[in-house]
Amino acid sequence: MSGAQASMPGLWRGFFAVLRRDLLLAWRRPGDVLNPLIFFAIVATLFPLALGPDSDMLRSIGPGVVWVAALLAALLSLNSLFLSDFDDGSLEQLLLSAQPLPLMALAKTAAHWLLSGLPLVLVSPLVALSYDLPPVSLLAMAATLLPGTVSLSLIGATGAALTVGLHRGNALLSLLVLPLAMPVLIFGARTVSLASAGDSMAGGVYFLSAYCMFALTLAPFATAAALRISNE
Amino acid sequence: MTALLSVSELAVLRGERLLFHGIEFALNAGDCLLIEGANGSGKTSLLRVVAGLMPPDSGEIRWRGNETRLEPQVFRAALAWHGHKSGLKQDLTLIENLRCEAALRPTRSLAPDDLLGPLALSALTELPLRVLSAGQQRRVALARLLMTDVPLWLLDEPFTNLDRAGQALVNDLVGRHLAQGGVCVMAAHRGVSADLPTARLSLS
Numbered sequence: 001m002s003g004a005q006a007s008m009p010g011l012w013r014g015f016f017a018v019l020r021r022d023l024l025l026a027w028r029r030p031g032d033v034l035n036p037l038i039f040f041a042i043v044a045t046l047f048p049l050a051l052g053p054d055s056d057m058l059r060s061i062g063p064g065v066v067w068v069a070a071l072l073a074a075l076l077s078l079n080s081l082f083l084s085d086f087d088d089g090s091l092e093q094l095l096l097s098a099q100p101l102p103l104m105a106l107a108k109t110a111a112h113w114l115l116s117g118l119p120l121v122l123v124s125p126l127v128a129l130s131y132d133l134p135p136v137s138l139l140a141m142a143a144t145l146l147p148g149t150v151s152l153s154l155i156g157a158t159g160a161a162l163t164v165g166l167h168r169g170n171a172l173l174s175l176l177v178l179p180l181a182m183p184v185l186i187f188g189a190r191t192v193s194l195a196s197a198g199d200s201m202a203g204g205v206y207f208l209s210a211y212c213m214f215a216l217t218l219a220p221f222a223t224a225a226a227l228r229i230s231n232e
Numbered sequence: 233m234t235a236l237l238s239v240s241e242l243a244v245l246r247g248e249r250l251l252f253h254g255i256e257f258a259l260n261a262g263d264c265l266l267i268e269g270a271n272g273s274g275k276t277s278l279l280r281v282v283a284g285l286m287p288p289d290s291g292e293i294r295w296r297g298n299e300t301r302l303e304p305q306v307f308r309a310a311l312a313w314h315g316h317k318s319g320l321k322q323d324l325t326l327i328e329n330l331r332c333e334a335a336l337r338p339t340r341s342l343a344p345d346d347l348l349g350p351l352a353l354s355a356l357t358e359l360p361l362r363v364l365s366a367g368q369q370r371r372v373a374l375a376r377l378l379m380t381d382v383p384l385w386l387l388d389e390p391f392t393n394l395d396r397a398g399q400a401l402v403n404d405l406v407g408r409h410l411a412q413g414g415v416c417v418m419a420a421h422r423g424v425s426a427d428l429p430t431a432r433l434s435l436s
Contacts, residue, residue, distance in 0.1 A: 007338045007381050008309060017335030021321065021328070028323040028360075089317025096283055097336035098309035232286045 014099035015107045022111035032080065033115045040073035040120055044127040055132045062131025063141070063192035069127075070120050070145060071152065071185050075174055077116040078156040081108065082164040082227070091164075095231055101224035109157040109220070117149030133196055140195035143205050144188040147212035154212075154219035155180045161226035183211060234297035235260050236415050237282075237384060242291035244277055251277055252435050255291070261383070261413040264406060264428055266420065269435030275419035276316065278435065279388050282417060283313055295384075309338060311384040316392070318373045322362040326353060326372050329361065333376045340381040351375050351401065366393040371401075378405060385409060385416040391423030399423045 009017075026033045047065045048058055085091040085108075094104050124145050125138040133141070159177040163169030191204025235258035243253035251274040257265055267275045280286040282293055284304055293300045300307040313319075320329045327344070348354045351371045361369060370393050377385065390402045403425035406416050410429065424430065 007340060009335045009337075009339070013335045017332045021324065021332040024328060025321060025323055087317075088321065089315050089319035090321065092285065092313060092315050092317065093319040093333070093336065095285060096308055096311065096313045098305070098338060099336055100305065 018104055018107035019111050026115050036073040036077040036116050037119045040069050043069040045130050048130045058131045062133050064189045066128055067189040074152040078160045079170050081112050081160040086164045102220040105223040106220040109153050113153040117153050121145045137192055137196040140192045140201045144191050147208040148184045148188045151184050151212045151215045154215035158219050158222045161223045165230040238294045242288050245289045259415045262410045264416040264430045266418050266430040266432050273435040276388055279386050279419050283386050310382050312377050312380040312382045314377050314387045316388050318369050327357050338381045339379050383414050387418040
């Protein structure tokens with residue numbers, strides 16, 4: 001029973017073990033990953049069909065609609081972030097692990113973003129094509145969604161951690177997360193609109209990146225604290 | 233000499249009700265505490281409080297003389313939790329589950345056969361956990377416990393779902409852990425072998 005310190009696994013090993021486990025679980029159940037993505041694609045492509053082929057109107061509403069669809073798709077996938085871990089007891093094991101909980105929360109958030117945020121970023125230029133947006137806007141769409149979805153995953157993880165102990169906490173989760181997500185939505189959609197009009201998109205991308213860094217710095221600690229409260 | 237794990241004046245409220253109060257014990261290397269009590273008497277709550285999952289309403293828990301509330305990370309690196317829920321992923325295989333768990337806490341390096349052989353799990357390594365029986369899943373959770381290299385074991389109902397051989401195995405594992413200088417706190421109604429050197433704590 002000696003040498004406990006010597007056999008303690010490193011921080012990165014813990015981080016990647018949790019990340020790898022969540023990715024592997026998603027690989028075994030691809031439906032959970034595809035649902036938000038399909039939702040995003042359907043909502044964003046239904047609007048042009050319903051509103052008619054008026055290019056000017058589509059170009060003006062496109063950025064907003066795609067961003068709203070992305071935000072809703074991100075919210076849709078949040079509820080399940082900690083729920084299965086809570087139900088099967090893995091969360092207790094994480095809470096009592098020798099690894100720092102904020103790092104474990106960050107690993108889970110990273111897995112969530114890779115599975116729900118990154119696919120949205122990759123698909124968004126294709127979806128935006130149906131709004132007749134100019135090429136620079138397609139680039140702007142991906143460039144704003146990249147820091148935007150990272151922020152949403154980080155903020156959303158905190159909300160999901162707070163509501164994990166409540167059954168049917170889905171509506172509450174949206175209420176908690178949406179106010180914090182508003183700046184992301186406003187700056188994201190507006191930056192794409194400005195890019196379509198030929199303006200610079202740098203300002204918006206800088207703001208979203210700064211917001212993303214802010215969330216990256218604080219959210220793991222808030223998530224860890226929320227997980228401990230939810231498990232009392 | 234200070235005890236490894238000592239608990240003093242512990243009390244927990246659940247809503248308006250006082251679940252338990254005045255809990256005191258001190259455990260040294262090789263000691264095992266058996267928590268007994270009827271359903272709902274607070275056995276699991278006491279274990280959760282000791283582990284630090286739940287704060288006590290009064291009293292303190294000390295590990296090697298230091299309050300665990302003040303140094304939670306040191307304490308967590310010294311304990312293994314074997315809860316009512318298995319904490320294992322149903323869609324992953326036994327090996328995948330254990331590989332992830334090994335990265336979370338201090339573990340000893342054991343050959344898979346040495347670890348899984350005594351638990352009668354050697355033939356099941358490639359199957360997803362969801363096809364295993366409830367008893368076999370409890371054995372996988374025991375494998376996680378056996379893999380750890382920590383002094384304190386917290387076991388909540390370790391005999392649930394296990395057959396007679398499995399129950400004997402748990403007694404054997406706990407006995408060996410204690411012989412190596414470990415400490416164990418266990419909540420159980422039945423199944424504990426008379427050979428284990430246990431102190432008893434009854435909750436009413």
